[in-house]
Amino acid sequence: MPQVSSLEQDKDDSSDAEFVEVDPTRRYGRYKEVLGRGAFKKVYRAFDGLEGLEVAWNQVKVADLLRNSEDFERLYSEVHLLKTLKHKNIIKFYTSWVDSKNEHINFITEIFTSGTLRQYRRKHKHVDLRAMKRWSRQILEGLSYLHGHDPPIIHRDLKCDNIFVNGNHGEVKIGDLGLAAILIQAQSAHSVIGTPEFMAPELYEEEYNELVDIYAFGMCLLELVTFEYPYCECANAAQIYKKVTSGIKPASLAKVTDPVVRAFIEKCLAKVSDRLPAKELLGDPFLQSDVENDSVGRSLRVKTHHSAGSSDQGTSAENAHDSPAEANRDFTLQGQMSGINTIFLKLRIADSTGHIRNIHFPFDIEADTTIDVAREMVEELNLTDQDVSTISAMINSEIRSHIPDWEPRETSGDSLGIRESSGHRYWSDSPKGENENSGNKPASSNLASPLFLDLANKLINNKEQTPDSCRDGDGPNGGASPEKLDGNSAAIHGGNATHQVGEKCKILMDYESENVKKVVEDLKHLLVRQQKEVDELKRKHELAISDLLKELSPEIRQKVLEICETTPVK
Structure with missing residues (x-):
């Protein structure tokens, strides 16, 4: 049978x-x-x-x-x-x-x-x-x-x-x-x-x-x-x-x-x-040479459509023209490791009108939380509250693609939304709309280390680094070249580093240009080299302390360390 x-x-x-x-x-x-x-x-x-x-x-x-x-x-x-x-x-x-x-x-x-x-x-x-x-x-x-x-x-x-x-x-x-x-x-x-x-x-x-x-x-x-x-x-x-x-x-x-x-x-x-x-x-x-087409960093595409407080996610940018620009955005996130604890991320935001913004920022996997960084972006870039979870999830996923066992830390703030600054700064190579941060409202953000910000500022201010940048809004023909700039290219910084955005000055921040790529590569090598120097200095300090305390008994040694920890540095 x-x-x-x-x-x-x-x-x-x-x-x-x-x-x-x-x-x-x-x-x-x-x-x-x-x-x-x-x-x-x-x-x-x-x-x-x-x-x-x-x-x-x-x-x-x-x-x-x-x-x-x-x-x-x-x-x-x-x-x-x-x-x-x-x-x-x-x-x-x-x-x-x-x-x-x-x-x-x-x-x-x-x-x-x-x-x-x-x-x-x-x-x-x-x-x-x-x-x-x-x-x-x-x-x-x-x-x-x-x-x-x-x-x-x-x-x-x-x-x-x-x-x-x-x-x-x-x-x-x-x-x-x-x-x-x-x-x-x-x-x-x-x-x-x-x-x-x-x-x-x-x-x-x-x-x-x-x-x-x-x-x-x-x-x-x-x-x-x-x-x-x-x-x-x-x-x-x-x-x-x-x-x-x-x-x-x-x-x-x-x-x-x-x-x-x-x-x-x-x-x-x-x-x-x-x-x-x-x-x-x-x-x-x-x-x-093919880094953009090949996606060296893992690329995630998430199309968000907000309506009546709901969130709908897709995976394609081609359908981003179905809704008004304010309601339909396409997010793409790419990342590349630099050193042990830092990943450089690029968030690309496109709306249905074709308006594109590229936001570049480093993420410290030990010190930062994805939800805090996402909130800061939403606040500074005039996005919607629903975008917080979307961007946070994308950052989580991108980091895990590089570090599979990475676990996101809890948000650094409390349930009332009071939280400490993450110490980040970030820059955008894209224009700002009328309703976004302008020259009348400095765009303070906590998105790069001070070293990262200093190099970014150098890139923006150095006329030799950016030969096509404008002085007082005057390009070669009295304005920024449309081939070089996608609208008003803006850099976002915090505190005294804020650059006024608008008609007074149009700053070229073309991430695809060879000049900027060179600075990014130099920055990566500098950060790695400096991290090695910091590690070496730390080892020397530990050896010096050990050598100083080696003649003491373990009990006295512990007591000395406790006293030093509670003594304020003058």
Whole structure:
């Protein structure tokens, strides 16, 4: 009977889906299906019973390490540390454990069914350069995160086979960090760590740093562009070693006909003394040229339509012409990380008349709250109260796209709406309507750090920085150029930094101009450099205090610290 046959078929299918192994907690179960394999590792399809998700079960043979308990403990600590890594371009590492009986180390990671970047590129022959730039930015952002740790986390075996793709979203993530951690501990058993074609010259020597990953990234990009494995002209690893250590680049580099692409690859393959870190490469013009079209920062589109106190949200800007400008606005938010705690955000506001405003501001993920920043924007930009929750939700979502485990803080004020200033300032490169803040009403806002504001003011006031800015409202022909200005371009500041807006002065704040882009890049580098200086100064202070107090007993030391904390500084 058909019904019995169906049940029998289900039984057969279920037998194929039985776990062949489970982890010690019995949360993860491994199937027999092999997703991939390498010289040291096999990857199986597995299932997370607690979350109901498919995962990857990575199994590495470490027989040599298990015979040395000291090396093994160090290895296990390093692999377990990977669980703390959280970045949108690093494969999630869930847990790890040791199978002493079979001499394996197992670790569970997220699964990518589109395969590796190498497989994906060979499957899809016609990939535009813009897509490769997007992949490159994601890989570099992941490397920047790893290298930003103290001490830096070095992959040591980066290649297209270790970068994984989510084909539905064009998302790439660096993987095999667990394997890299294991192999570096096993170097006594395996003299060469990594893949020869992707190994920087200094990797063959005793001393190297995180820049070996930048060299490997350059080889990855070369393979993506040319469809050739680097040094495929060599017959064996010895020939590759001889060329690499002699400074001879792969023959495939000569096949890169685009001079801009080739120059960028050569930057990555440069001598270690000339090689740039990931953070600086992310600011390279090659990767920035398509930044607006490619949406380096995640872009959210929310169309709001307010009627009788209700809020309706959509996802398209094209339908923003259905209602009056005052009632129908299209919000787009983009963000880009700068340093550890700061994300620079750009809010684009368009109404149905085509009037566009771009608001740029930094958000401190430790000090700021999204609801407070959203309220300040609504107050200063004459938006509606309903927009507060919309903008706040967009900021939350954008930050989580960069920092998945970020949790928004509660608003800094009380239920009566009394709250402290967030210390922000922001600027707008867009015109103001008649009902918005004008020269008669200074636009004070709490949206950038004082450093950010000073640089923004310099940008606005410096005639050399903005050659097309007007003096007393007189442009080349007595007014602002319509090609340069979308109406009256205005900068919003607080306190004495307020600039009068209106007919007296039309200030060019064209965010898309090369001058402004250069200042933004310089600002990012300055903030990162100054943060490092602050951290170093903090460490020196801590060392000085420790040195001063080291001769005191713990009880007296604590008492001295308490006295100092309660003594006002004069």
